[in-house]
Structures are given as C-alpha cells and as structure tokens.
Amino acid sequence: MSKHARSPSSDDVLRHPTTKRAKEIDKSPPMTLLEEALTKNKGDHKPRNVLHWFRAKDLRLEDNRALHAAAQKAKEGKGYLLAMYLHSPKDLEWHGTSPARTDFIMENLRIMQDQLQKRHIPLAIVTAAERGEKAAKVMEFVQEHDISHMYANIEYEVDELRRDIKVAKLVQAEKEVSFEALHDQTVIVPGELKTGAGGPMKVFTPYHKAWLAETKSEPSLLDTVPVPEENDKKAAKEFKKLFDTKVPSLADLPDSKQFEGTKERDQIRKLWPAGNAAGMKRLGDFLQKKIGTYAEDRSNPALDPGSRLSAYFSTGVVSVREVLKKTKEFNKNKHFDAGDAGVASWVREIVFREHYRQIMVVIPHNSLNLPQNMKFDNVQWEDDPDGLQKWYDGTTGVPFIDAGMRQLNAEAYMHNRLRMNTSSYLRANLLIDYRRGERWFAEKLIDWDLSNNTQGWEPSYTVFNPVVQAEKCDPDGDYIRKWVPELKGVKGKAVFAPHARLSKVEFEKLGYPKPHVDYTESAARAKASIFADLLDQTKGIAAAETSEEHHRLGEQPGRAIKCAYDLRMDVATIEANVVEMTGADGKGREWEGVARQRLKRVWEKLRQLKKLSAREDQAIKEGEKVKQGAEELCWCCGVM
Numbered sequence: 001m002s003k004h005a006r007s008p009s010s011d012d013v014l015r016h017p018t019t020k021r022a023k024e025i026d027k028s029p030p031m032t033l034l035e036e037a038l039t040k041n042k043g044d045h046k047p048r049n050v051l052h053w054f055r056a057k058d059l060r061l062e063d064n065r066a067l068h069a070a071a072q073k074a075k076e077g078k079g080y081l082l083a084m085y086l087h088s089p090k091d092l093e094w095h096g097t098s099p100a101r102t103d104f105i106m107e108n109l110r111i112m113q114d115q116l117q118k119r120h121i122p123l124a125i126v127t128a129a130e131r132g133e134k135a136a137k138v139m140e141f142v143q144e145h146d147i148s149h150m151y152a153n154i155e156y157e158v159d160e161l162r163r164d165i166k167v168a169k170l171v172q173a174e175k176e177v178s179f180e181a182l183h184d185q186t187v188i189v190p191g192e193l194k195t196g197a198g199g200p201m202k203v204f205t206p207y208h209k210a211w212l213a214e215t216k217s218e219p220s221l222l223d224t225v226p227v228p229e230e231n232d233k234k235a236a237k238e239f240k241k242l243f244d245t246k247v248p249s250l251a252d253l254p255d256s257k258q259f260e261g262t263k264e265r266d267q268i269r270k271l272w273p274a275g276n277a278a279g280m281k282r283l284g285d286f287l288q289k290k291i292g293t294y295a296e297d298r299s300n301p302a303l304d305p306g307s308r309l310s311a312y313f314s315t316g317v318v319s320v321r322e323v324l325k326k327t328k329e330f331n332k333n334k335h336f337d338a339g340d341a342g343v344a345s346w347v348r349e350i351v352f353r354e355h356y357r358q359i360m361v362v363i364p365h366n367s368l369n370l371p372q373n374m375k376f377d378n379v380q381w382e383d384d385p386d387g388l389q390k391w392y393d394g395t396t397g398v399p400f401i402d403a404g405m406r407q408l409n410a411e412a413y414m415h416n417r418l419r420m421n422t423s424s425y426l427r428a429n430l431l432i433d434y435r436r437g438e439r440w441f442a443e444k445l446i447d448w449d450l451s452n453n454t455q456g457w458e459p460s461y462t463v464f465n466p467v468v469q470a471e472k473c474d475p476d477g478d479y480i481r482k483w484v485p486e487l488k489g490v491k492g493k494a495v496f497a498p499h500a501r502l503s504k505v506e507f508e509k510l511g512y513p514k515p516h517v518d519y520t521e522s523a524a525r526a527k528a529s530i531f532a533d534l535l536d537q538t539k540g541i542a543a544a545e546t547s548e549e550h551h552r553l554g555e556q557p558g559r560a561i562k563c564a565y566d567l568r569m570d571v572a573t574i575e576a577n578v579v580e581m582t583g584a585d586g587k588g589r590e591w592e593g594v595a596r597q598r599l600k601r602v603w604e605k606l607r608q609l610k611k612l613s614a615r616e617d618q619a620i621k622e623g624e625k626v627k628q629g630a631e632e633l634c635w636c637c638g639v640m
C-alpha cells in the first residue's frame, strides 16, 4: 500500500477546487447569485407560449410547483404550455450516474411524455452534446418556439445553480422573455430556517426541532398543486415536431450507462417500477405494512424495513409534500412528532433529506468534492487497489460489508445501516479516500442523490466495528446469508466472522475469502491518522498545564489551568466514547447522551475560563481550541 498524493489531483474522482476557492464560493453562495439574477428576470409582459423545463429531480406532473406555475401562466395568454427535458449524456458521465438510475430517468420521461400527450402538451427532449452547451441549447429552444415565460424547479448543487445563473443572464438579454426558478424539492425552503442568532442552521437536531415546529404552525406548507390542464387540441398540429421527439433508448446512451444484459435490466425495472403511481403505491404499502414497526426495525436490514422510496424522491417522481400529507392522514392528522412512533421516526429521515439540502445551500463547497469539515481534506489517504476492488466486489472477507456491497451490485440499492458500515470500512479500515466510495455509490445506486450521498459519505471520527454491528443489526445473520451464499450453511455466530470463529479446515471449505485487513489493527491505524488533529488540540491543553504560564500563576495551578484540565478530561471522555461507539441503536443513544452532557460541561467550563484574568490568555486560547474540537467531534458523529 502506498500513500497517494494529496488533492488537488489529476484523478477526476478526487478533483476539487482549492481551499481558498472553496471559501470564496461559501462566501458568495451560488444560490444567492441565482436569486439575484432571477430578480432581474421577472417579466410582466404578455404570455405567449410558456415552457416548463423538467430536470432529473422533478419527474412528475403531480404537485410540481414550476409546472403548475407554467400552466397557470399559459392560461393567461393565447399560447400553449410546452415542456422540455434537457438530456446531457456528458453530465450523466460526469456524475457517474448508474445505468439503473439513467434507465429509471428515461422510463419516467416516457411515462410523462404519454401523460402529457394525452393533455396535448408536448414533452420535447433536447440533447446537449457537450456540458458547456446546455444554456445555449435552452435559449435556442426558447427562441425557436416563441417562449415568453420559462419555469423550472431549482436544483441546489453548484454546477446546476451556475447553469441556471447563465440561463438567467441570457434571458435578460432577450426581449419579453422571463425565467422563474421555484423551490419544489423540500417542504421548507433550504436556507430558510435560521438559528436564534439569525445564522443558517447547520446542525441536525435543532434543525429537526425547528422543522417540526414550523410545519406544525404552518400546515399550508404541505399544500399541493394540481396537474396541468389540457392544451387546446390544435397544439398537436402546431408542435408536431416536438410531439415526435423520442426519449433516448438504451442503445442511444453512452457505454457506461448500459446494463450488463437484459436480465439485469429486467430485474432492476421489476424492483423499481417507474412512475408517480408506482411510487405512491409503494408509499401506501409502506404505511399499511411497515411504518408501524419502523422505529424498532429500521436498523435491521434482513427485514427490509424502509419504504424504498429513495429512488422516487431523488428523481422527484413523488412529491415530498404529497408523501407527508398522506403520512399525516395515516397518523390520524396528528403532527409528525405525536401519534405513531414509527411515523415520527420515519419523518425524521425525511427531515434529514431536507437538512442535507439546506447544507448544500449554506455550505456550497460541499457539492464540489470537498468535505464539509475541511479538516478532513488533510487526511493522508492510502492507495490500496486490491482492497478497493475487493470492496467493490463484496469480497473483503468481512461478511456484513460484503453482504452490503453485493446487495448494492444486485439491486442498485443498499440498506442505510450498510451504507454507514461499508463507508466506514472503506474510509477507516482501508484508509482509502472516501471520494472513491462516494463515486462507486453514484455509479451503482438507483437512488443516487448528490446531497444525501455526499453527506452520507462526509468523513467523521466514527469507526464502526462491522462484526459488532452485524451481531446487533442482523442478529440471526439472515441478511448475511442472503447476500453471501458461501456462508449459507454457517451456523450460529460464526457467520459474523467465519475466519476467526471457524477452524482452518472448516473455513477453507467455504470458498470465502479471509479478511483483507485485520479490523483491530486497521481501526487503530485510522484512529491514529484521522484523530491526529483532534489529539493535537488536546495536547495543546496539556502543554498549557505545564507551561511557563503555570509557573507564572504560582505554586497552585490557577483556576484557568484547572478549567483547561477539566476540559481536556471531558474531551477525552467524548473521544473515548467515539472510539467505543458501535453505532447500533441502543448503544448509540446511550453514547449520544453522555457525549451531549459532556459537551454541555465543556461549554460551561469555557464560559468560566473566559471570566478569568487576562494573564491566563494562553489557557483560554487553548480552551477555545478544545471546545472547537469537541464540537466538531460531536457534530461529525451526529450528536449536535
């Protein structure tokens, strides 16, 4: 294994802007720039033809905000409502979009094209051969079809926002054309919930609380809008060319978007049927059969406890408002934090999705292949091509990890608990740059979502023990036996760690690989490397204790030093909890409680420290550093 060169890298999977550039982007967020560009775009001119521009995140007619706004605008004039989808094969390659997801997008477009055609509304497919051509292609369409008003739903990733800014600027140069981009992906507009001090909310727990309060006091946030009304029949003749455009077939797509064969394609299509009706049926089944036990079962992958709606959410095939409205009805119209415990637990996951979009807007560098916590950009990752390949193939020799990776390869989906474990294993046990894993997920998942995936992969100090995790989350080993058939016949707890728990002869008969790395050794290596910066900060406090400062303060250690020492002990406890943390539900909660309590003490001590005399500046400075480290630690582990 060799250390790989630090980014910026020539490898596309690892490439990202410099730290300086990232800071500039955060200071001047593209979302704000788009909002500014759009204010110059609103036109009070008369409507002619009105366009809705579909993106791969709003593929539905039901409760589609921008489509509805376009339909309303079209009714004000004598023109027609037109719809367009901009197909960019190079974007699909750039993002590494999986064959399963690409096909899901195309299938949904086909369904919408039929639905719209019945309403005499064309859904034209416009292809941009190059990424840089997208804005120009849109403008060509606008000019050719005498569009007066164009509508779209906002995508929150930096590249997509920049594309829209470009379009908004081009529209400004046109006479009597306007462009409006609306918020549609979430119940609460990303960036809108603020802290008490008026800053953006970056921490989940308070965000979740505020989200629940806001949706309770403002039930209209769940209001939905109707599907568009029909165009006049004459549209069929006038826009015949548009009605004739075809959604690209598999054969038209790049090589990297091809399934291995028709068997794989059919299997994926069966698992993930396209269309809003299929998504809403899935929701209905989930509410009837699974949500009631979601709180208890959600971490047990053998029970397949989730809704499997992620593919539908991430392509916008279902509307989050519509889903939550139905969920509230199921909850007897009680708010999400009252009534059924399963409902509260499930809706919390949906709030995670909303929070992650909020983060994309307020920390935009996060969608540019950089961690939110930039400290992790300094971790010295290693190159281990053999380990990486085994991780891809599900042959690492760690059953829980291999089961997860094989589920991903077979179903284009992986249970959340396995996503957490396989990502921890790649980052912490193999010490491979987490961005390689993030990319592999994009290339495989049907539900790939830049925001959820990037933030799911955000590096942290947590290292899961995949054997302990398997014993807690898959207690009977059913999930492992399903996905790792070599272990089907292994009885009892040996299935969790066959190499360690079976005799040599028994193990060799299985035809299953031995572990690629030793868990204990590799976890210790990761802790040494990943925790190094945090430990440096606690060392700072130790230095303060014995420093000249100490002597200047006299024989007795000053109160500041005592405080600093206590701080260090609190941080050490938090750290020890992180190291011990198994992440399984019961233990995880216990750990969270302790860490939270300690963190409160850290804050309190620091307040005391600050009240002390200026002579103790050094200790206060060190205390600040520790507090920051402790907060980051808790934040990374989801405690804050």
Ligand SMILES: Cc1cc2nc3c(=O)[nH]c(=O)nc-3n(C[C@H](O)[C@H](O)[C@H](O)COP(=O)(O)OP(=O)(O)OC[C@H]3O[C@@H](n4cnc5c(N)ncnc54)[C@H](O)[C@@H]3O)c2cc1C
Residues within 6 Å of the ligand: 305, 306, 307, 308, 309, 310, 311, 313, 314, 346, 349, 350, 352, 353, 356, 414, 415, 416, 417, 419, 420, 423, 441, 445, 447, 448, 449, 450, 452, 453, 454, 455, 456, 457
């Ligand atoms: C490393 C990693 C990568 C991930 N990559 C993706 C991804 O590319 N796309 C994606 O949609 N989710 C991703 N997730 C989040 C989560 O694993 C999936 O959303 C979930 O497993 C989907 O299954 P489900 O629809 O049955 O979820 P359910 O349990 O039924 O939850 C309902 C919905 O809530 C949202 N949700 C659930 N869990 C999370 C979460 N942890 N974070 C954010 N939203 C959540 C999803 O939209 C999901 O469909 C990732 C998580 C991790 C740890």
